[in-house]
Amino acid sequence: MANAHDVANYILKKLGRMTAMKLQKLVYYSQAWSLVWDDKPLFQNRIEAWINGPVVPHLYAVHRGMFDVKEWQKGDPDNLTAVQRDTVDAVLEFYGDKSSQWLSDLTHSESPWKDARRGLAPGIAAVKTYLKMKPSRLLSPPASGSPQQRAPQRMSASRCRWK
Secondary structure (H helix, E strand, O other), X not given: OXXXXXXXXXXXXXXOOEEHHHHHHHHHHHXXXXXXHOXXXXXXXXXXXXXXXXXXXXXXXXXXXXXEEOOOOOOOHHHOOHHHHHHHHHHHHHXXXXXXXXXXXXXHOOHHHHHHHOOOOOHHHHHHXXXXXXXXXXXXXXXXXXXXXXXXXOXXXXXXXXX
């Protein structure tokens, strides 16, 4: 199974330099949508609800003190399966042009982060349930930004159609 470092490395290779906060949010949404589309996590690393939104502590240990991240020394993008790459690519297509603050605001508007900040562990089941039950709310932007009317789409290579 891939780990969070593999996903972070893949994202940076695809999009290039970005803020550490944006990288964290893109890794989080990759994990979340994998739970919805694939019914399994991309990685087993823990995600915590920090003040600026979801954070993978294993990633934070690498980028701590950095504002921008341009490359990732850990992980190997080749550890991702074709299906996992499709999932991450769909997330990047949908969220990749958003600012780190926009992504942080979005995570703050969602139940998994709110519940975790109240001391309730969201867990994989809670994130998966939330995304399946409320995709339009999840993808509606916070107070600022242009509205999004649809969930990210992923092309199924085996079915050659949009899921």
